[in-house]
Amino acid sequence: MALILGYCFPAFPENEIPENGKESPAIRDETFTVITREDIKSLGVHSIMELLNQVAGVKATETSVSLRGTASKQVVVFLDGRPLNNPLTGSVNLWTVSIHNIEKIEISKGTGSALYGASTGGIIKITTKRITKRPEGKAEVSYGKFDTQKYDLNYHQKIGKFGCLIAGSFDKSHGYRKNSDSDKKAGTLKLNYRLKEESNLSLSLNYSKKESESPGRIDHPTPNASYNKEEWGTIIDYQRKDWETEIYCSGYDKRTKNPDISLDYLMKSNLLGVDIKNVFDIPYLGDFILGTEVRRSKVDASKIGDHEEDEFALYGEKEFRFGNFPLSLSLGLRGRYHTDYDFALSPQLTISYPLGKG
Secondary structure, three states: OEEEEEOOOOOOOOOOOOOOOOOOOOOOOOEEEEHHHHHHHHHOOOOOOHHOOOOOOOOOOOEEEOOOOOOOOHHHEEEEEOOOOOOOOOOOOOOHHHHHHHHHEEEEEEOOOOHHHHOEEEEEEEEEOOOOOEEEEEEEEEEEEHHHHEEEEEEEEEOOOOEEEEEEEEEEEEEOOOOOOOEEEEEEEEEEEEEEEOEEEEEEEEEEEEOOOOOEEEEEEEEEEEEEEEEEEEEEEEEOOOOEEEEEEEEEEEEEEHHHHEEEEEEEEOOOOEEEEEEEEOOEEEEEEEEEEEEEEEEEEEEEEEEEEEEEEEEEEEEEEEEEEEEEEEEEEEEEEEEEEEEEEEEEEEEEEOOOOO
């Protein structure tokens, strides 16, 4: 049983700069599979995992995603520019992203190493809804077996130069086995302010918490085991004409308990980063994307203790097109210094030719 309430209004025209910033100059239709808001509506899916599993070569669960068989830690997932991967495990809590709060998803299988990291097996960029001039909101309530309850709410509106988006979800289930209850909560707040015609400042805040009991295997039950996950993240994004600055931070806490075997394992990790990119117009050569990124990750776990890592990277990319011929050539280079590894230089060559549309 489900109840859906909502009202929708058209978004900004195609030629208007979106409130959450201009389109990234790194996005190319030939190398990215783009799933739009309209595509999501037509598919009738109820979660981002269900959506991604309908894309060829993609396998997604609540805590992982794989592109063409790669490990989850090799696939970088971004939410409004903020990396979602846990710096310790590489896992991604996809369930924290509401399907009703997505404007588009861009998927690149095995490309983008110069801009997004040398070890990536793919990229998934999730963009939340654009904040429109007219208000738009949606509420969804569902109920099913085992006292499964789902509540989803999102609303956004722009007033003058200021825009606000609020979204929240709550899932609860008693499960079909003893000690299999679960509660999941997630919330999003996004604020935009148009400083000038060609500049925009945005702030996004995300929080989620999952409390689950763990029944174990049927032949080896764990009637008192449980695990809790808590995650938060924020990103400040400033865009002006051809350059963009992103400052982001994330926190991940996980606790696993089983008093029957005296298990109480706590794992905490944090990520802080700054990414600055610019598009330079060089005479006779055209546009170049140049940027720098600095990251610090910190891990505190019961078994491995405290550990910190710093990373500094410089990157660049140039795309060549050949008139009306649909072939495109992209050259990229990324140099990375890591406190725990040797300096790495990663070149990239991408040749794209669209076979068709649709």
